[in-house]
Amino acid sequence: MGKTMIEKILxxxxxxxxxxxxxxxxxxxxxxxxxxxxxxxxxxxxxMGGKKVWDPERVFIALDHAVPPPDSGKANNHxxxxxxxxxxxxxxxxxxxxxxxxxxxxxxxxxLPGVVVxxxxxxxxxxxxxxxxxxxxxxxxxxxxxxxxxxxLRVPPTIKIVLEGKPRDDVVPKDIILFLIxxxxxxGATYKAVEFHGPAVREMGVxxxxxxxxxxxEMGAKAGMVPYDxxxxxxxxxxxxxxxxxVHPDPDADYETTLTFDCSxxxxxxxxxxxxxxxxxxxxxxxVKIDVALLGTCTNGRLxxxxxxxxxxxxxxxxxxxxxxxYPASRKVLDQAYDTGIAKRLLDAGAQIAxxxxxxxxxxxxxxxxxxxxxxxxxxxxxxxRMGCKEETGIYLASPATxxxxxxxxxxxxx
Amino acid sequence: MExxxxxxxxDDDDINTDVIYPGKYTYEMLxxxxxxxxxLEDHDPSFxxxxxxxxxxxxxxxxxxxxxxxxxxxxxxxAGVAAVVAAxxxxxxxxxxxxxxxxxxxxxxxxxxxxxxxxxxxxETAVLDPEKGSLAIGDRTFTFTPMSGKALEIFEAGxxxxxxxxxxxx
Numbered sequence: 001m002g003k004t005m006i007e008k009i010l011x012x013x014x015x016x017x018x019x020x021x022x023x024x025x026x027x028x029x030x031x032x033x034x035x036x037x038x039x040x041x042x043x044x045x046x047x048m049g050g051k052k053v054w055d056p057e058r059v060f061i062a063l064d065h066a067v068p069p070p071d072s073g074k075a076n077n078h079x080x081x082x083x084x085x086x087x088x089x090x091x092x093x094x095x096x097x098x099x100x101x102x103x104x105x106x107x108x109x110x111x112l113p114g115v116v117v118x119x120x121x122x123x124x125x126x127x128x129x130x131x132x133x134x135x136x137x138x139x140x141x142x143x144x145x146x147x148x149x150x151x152x153l154r155v156p157p158t159i160k161i162v163l164e165g166k167p168r169d170d171v172v173p174k175d176i177i178l179f180l181i182x183x184x185x186x187x188g189a190t191y192k193a194v195e196f197h198g199p200a201v202r203e204m205g206v207x208x209x210x211x212x213x214x215x216x217x218e219m220g221a222k223a224g225m226v227p228y229d230x231x232x233x234x235x236x237x238x239x240x241x242x243x244x245x246x247v248h249p250d251p252d253a254d255y256e257t258t259l260t261f262d263c264s265x266x267x268x269x270x271x272x273x274x275x276x277x278x279x280x281x282x283x284x285x286x287x288v289k290i291d292v293a294l295l296g297t298c299t300n301g302r303l304x305x306x307x308x309x310x311x312x313x314x315x316x317x318x319x320x321x322x323x324x325x326x327y328p329a330s331r332k333v334l335d336q337a338y339d340t341g342i343a344k345r346l347l348d349a350g351a352q353i354a355x356x357x358x359x360x361x362x363x364x365x366x367x368x369x370x371x372x373x374x375x376x377x378x379x380x381x382x383x384x385x386r387m388g389c390k391e392e393t394g395i396y397l398a399s400p401a402t403x404x405x406x407x408x409x410x411x412x413x414x415x
Numbered sequence: 416m417e418x419x420x421x422x423x424x425x426d427d428d429d430i431n432t433d434v435i436y437p438g439k440y441t442y443e444m445l446x447x448x449x450x451x452x453x454x455l456e457d458h459d460p461s462f463x464x465x466x467x468x469x470x471x472x473x474x475x476x477x478x479x480x481x482x483x484x485x486x487x488x489x490x491x492x493x494a495g496v497a498a499v500v501a502a503x504x505x506x507x508x509x510x511x512x513x514x515x516x517x518x519x520x521x522x523x524x525x526x527x528x529x530x531x532x533x534x535x536x537x538x539e540t541a542v543l544d545p546e547k548g549s550l551a552i553g554d555r556t557f558t559f560t561p562m563s564g565k566a567l568e569i570f571e572a573g574x575x576x577x578x579x580x581x582x583x584x585x
Contacts, residue, residue: 141511147579186429362441385434
């Protein structure tokens with residue numbers, strides 16, 4: 001039998017000719033990502049007896065989860081990280097305002113096809129968009145990788161998802177991945193890798209592929225991946241001179257399951273509180289009033305996402321009482337949004353544009369909800385209390401266009 | 416080694432790390448003891464006050480889904496929880512638990528039985544033998560595959576921090 005992408009990538013990262021599903025391997029990452037949690041990780045690292053990280057060139061840190069810091073405790077976390085980075089000679093450090101780790105990592109050429117990226121963040125799966133294996137790990141494990149340069153993994157089976165057909169004009173990758181999570185459920189890919197194939201994926205840009213792989217985490221996946229092709233090649237051409245060797249799944253690769261969906265039948269989708277797999281078409285949502293509309297984050301904070309929202313908002317005003325919060329995924333995205341007039345269209349419609357960062361997605365600062373409030377968001381999680389308050393709050397997840405249209409209407413509507 | 420503990424039976428699937436340890440505390444530098452006071456806060460605000468040393472949580476499918484936050488393990492461990500038994504675990508939670516030496520037992524039949532008889536079993540004592548792979552609840556005994564290999568090696572070292580410390584010391 002042939003090999004899947006994850007089997008080939010883990011073989012390479014563990015220095016083996018070949019690995020099999022179920023085997024335990026020790027994988028060495030090309031990069032290991034962390035963010036504000038580096039403040040806690042460095043303490044664990046030092047407690048372990050760590051003196052120098054095994055290879056400062058492979059360590060990547062971006063500050064994004066509490067940016068700008070809302071209190072002195074979080075400012076102090078950042079300070080301790082800056083001091084650590086200087087002590088350790090870590091070059092790939094991106095301070096507050098450069099952007100969200102999952103955007104900055106590929107944007108600055110740190111993700112190469114065929115490599116393993118470990119990340120102390122559950123949405124590290126995002127990096128599969130470039131044909132890499134982005135594998136989330138915990139804080140202690142990240143400290144251990146900083147010290148030892150590797151960690152153990154079980155080679156997972158792979159689910160192959162084939163996306164056939166041409167999506168409708170009002171359907172974007174976010175609608176497709178919400179639909180898929182509704183079909184596969186929140187545990188549909190637990191302990192497994194997912195490969196996204198088919199004509200609808202080949203037609204997607206790298207940004208859309210990042211949205212798919214980002215939310216593969218919401219099916220429980222260990223990694224979500226799109227096979228490398230000319231779209232990824234062109235994207236990388238502008239960003240890195242580093243040589244790479246892509247891996248391609250064998251035509252006779254041994255998939256645990258192959259699932260095929262016709263994208264032309266998918267309509268705009270929304271995930272209702274409090275589970276990401278609680279998905280329905282927007283047309284069936286009924287009358288849901290909203291207080292906050294959140295546009296951005298690592299799921300949908302790229303230029304194309306802001307552009308889709310701006311196209312809906314252009315020349316109009318958001319509903320009275322609604323707050324439209326915009327968190328671009330990176331400074332580069334925000335810069336382009338200014339240059340192209342997208343930022344102006346958002347501002348004119350009544351949006352508040354924030355510093356590129358995670359914002360209220362994780363509920364720690366920057367636009368959290370009050371009791372009784374409802375939010376429609378382009379982010380990736382709608383768990384109870386996720387946006388900082390659990391008392392009678394609800395979070396709905398949708399595409400940038402649906403979020404924009406809902407901000408105009410003051411209730412959830414199709415774009 | 417046998418563990419005896421009072422059961423907390425959580426009657427939901429997909430109990431996520433946000434309700435186990437809310438995001439608003441994730442970037443506060445809290446001690447494990449402080450983390451314990453927020454354990455399961457957004458699922459059951461009374462849990463942290465009432466949980467005792469050696470208690471065993473019994474849960475449904477996909478326990479610990481969501482964020483990579485390790486505090487969702489730390490808070491339970493330092494609240495006194497000796498083991499979490501679930502029908503299934505999210506992979507990051509499972510790894511984080513091994514890395515912090517908290518027993519995580521995947522045993523769908525035990526979870527189903529406990530949840531089906533929650534009224535009579537809640538607060539009763541379960542007897543767990545993680546090494547033999549057995550769990551007694553009421554008059555029923557369930558079996559599961561005990562931890563082995565690399566996971567066991569890390570667990571027995573006292574968790575990944577201790578394991579790495581040993582490795583670094585050579």
